[in-house]
Amino acid sequence: MHLLLIAHGSRQESSNDEIRSLTERLRQFETPFSGIDCAFLEIAEPSITQGLQRLIANNMTEIVVVPYFLSAGRHVLVDIPHQIEQVRLQAPHVVIRIAPYLGAAEQIDQLLMHQAMSILKNV
Amino acid sequence: MHLLLIAHGSRQESSNDEIRSLTERLRQFETPFSGIDCAFLEIAEPSITQGLQRLIANNMTEIVVVPYFLSAGRHVLVDIPHQIEQVRLQAPHVVIRIAPYLGAAEQIDQLLMHQAMSILKNV
Numbered sequence: 024m025h026l027l028l029i030a031h032g033s034r035q036e037s038s039n040d041e042i043r044s045l046t047e048r049l050r051q052f053e054t055p056f057s058g059i060d061c062a063f064l065e066i067a068e069p070s071i072t073q074g075l076q077r078l079i080a081n082n083m084t085e086i087v088v089v090p091y092f093l094s095a096g097r098h099v100l101v102d103i104p105h106q107i108e109q110v111r112l113q114a115p116h117v118v119i120r121i122a123p124y125l126g127a128a129e130q131i132d133q134l135l136m137h138q139a140m141s142i143l144k145n146v
Numbered sequence: 147m148h149l150l151l152i153a154h155g156s157r158q159e160s161s162n163d164e165i166r167s168l169t170e171r172l173r174q175f176e177t178p179f180s181g182i183d184c185a186f187l188e189i190a191e192p193s194i195t196q197g198l199q200r201l202i203a204n205n206m207t208e209i210v211v212v213p214y215f216l217s218a219g220r221h222v223l224v225d226i227p228h229q230i231e232q233v234r235l236q237a238p239h240v241v242i243r244i245a246p247y248l249g250a251a252e253q254i255d256q257l258l259m260h261q262a263m264s265i266l267k268n269v
Contacts, residue, residue, distance in 0.1 A: 026262055028258070028262075030216075030217070031217070033217060033219040033220070034219075034220065035218075035219045035220055035223070037218065038217040038218055038219040041217050041218065041249070042217070045254075045255065045258070048255050049255060049258070049259060052255075052259050054259060054262075054263065055263070055266065056262075087262055087265055087266070089258060089261055089262040089265075091216060091258060092216070093153075093214060093215070093216060093248070094153070094154070094156060094161040094164050094165070095158075095160065095161055095164065096156040096157075096158045096161040097156070097157065097158055100158070120265050121265070122261050122262045122263075122264060122265035123261050123264060123265070124261070125216070125254075125257065125258055125261055126164070127261070128257050128260060128261055130253075130257055130260075131168075131248075131257070132168065132171050132172060132175075134248065134251050134253055134254070134257065135151070135168075135172070135212060135214060135248055136172060136175055136177060137251060137253075138212055138245050138246050138247070138248055138250070138251055139149055139151075139177075139179075139210055139212040139245045140177065140178070140245075141245060141246060142210055142212075142243050142244070142245035142246070143178065143210070
C-alpha cells in the first residue's frame with residue numbers, strides 16, 4: 024500500500040521543495056505504507072496523473088491519496104477526485120482511496136492558535 | 147491585542163464559511179487576544195485591507211495576523227506582507243505582527259499522517 028501526498032503546486036520552486044521535504048520526513052514515520060511520494064495538482068511535477076501512473080507502473084495495486092489542502096474548495100471537492108477518477112478508469116484493478124484533506128483534521132484549530140501565539144514569545 | 151486569521155478565499159462560499167466557522171471555534175480558546183476575526187487574500191470578503199482597517203477603526207493598536215496557508219508560496223512571501231505594509235503606511239501607530247504561517251508548524255507532519263491513516267480505519 025502506497026501513500027501519495029497531493030499538494031497544490033507553486034510557481035515558487037522553493038514551495039514545491041517544501042512538499043518534497045515533507046514527503047521525505049513522512050518516510051521516517053512508522054506506517055503501514057510501503058512507500059510515500061508526492062504529486063501536484065497544478066504547475067509542478069509530477070502531476071496527480073503522472074504520480075499515480077508511476078505507482079501503477081511499479082505494480083502498486085493499493086494507493087491512498089491524502090490532499091495537503093486546508094479547505095474543501097473546488098480543488099478538494101472537484102479537481103482532485105476528477106483526476107483520480109480518470110486514472111481509475113484506465114486502471115480499474117487498482118484501489119485508490121482518498122483520505123480526508125488536512126484541513127478537516129480537528130487539531131488544526133490548536134495548531135493555528137499555536138502559530139498565532141508563537142509570535143508573542145518573540146516580542 | 148486582536149488576532150486576524152488570513153485565508154486564501156474561494157469562489158465556493160462553503161469554503162469561506164469553513165474559515166468563518168474556524169474563527170468562531172478559535173474564539174472559544176483561552177488566549178491573550180481580545181478578539182479574533184478573519185479576512186481573505188482574494189475573492190471573499192473582508193479583504194486583508196478591509197479586515198485590518200475595521201480593527202483600526204475600532205481603536206485596535208496591536209494586531210497579530212496569522213496566515214492560514216500551508217506553503218511559503220507567493221501568497222505568504224509576497225502578497226500578504228505587501229497588503230499589510232500598505233495598511234502600516236496608512237496607520238503607523240498600529241503594531242501589526244505576522245505570525246508564522248500554519249504550514250510552518252512542526253506538528254503538521256503528524257497531522258497529515260493522521261489524516262492519511264484515518265481512511266484505513268474505514269475499510
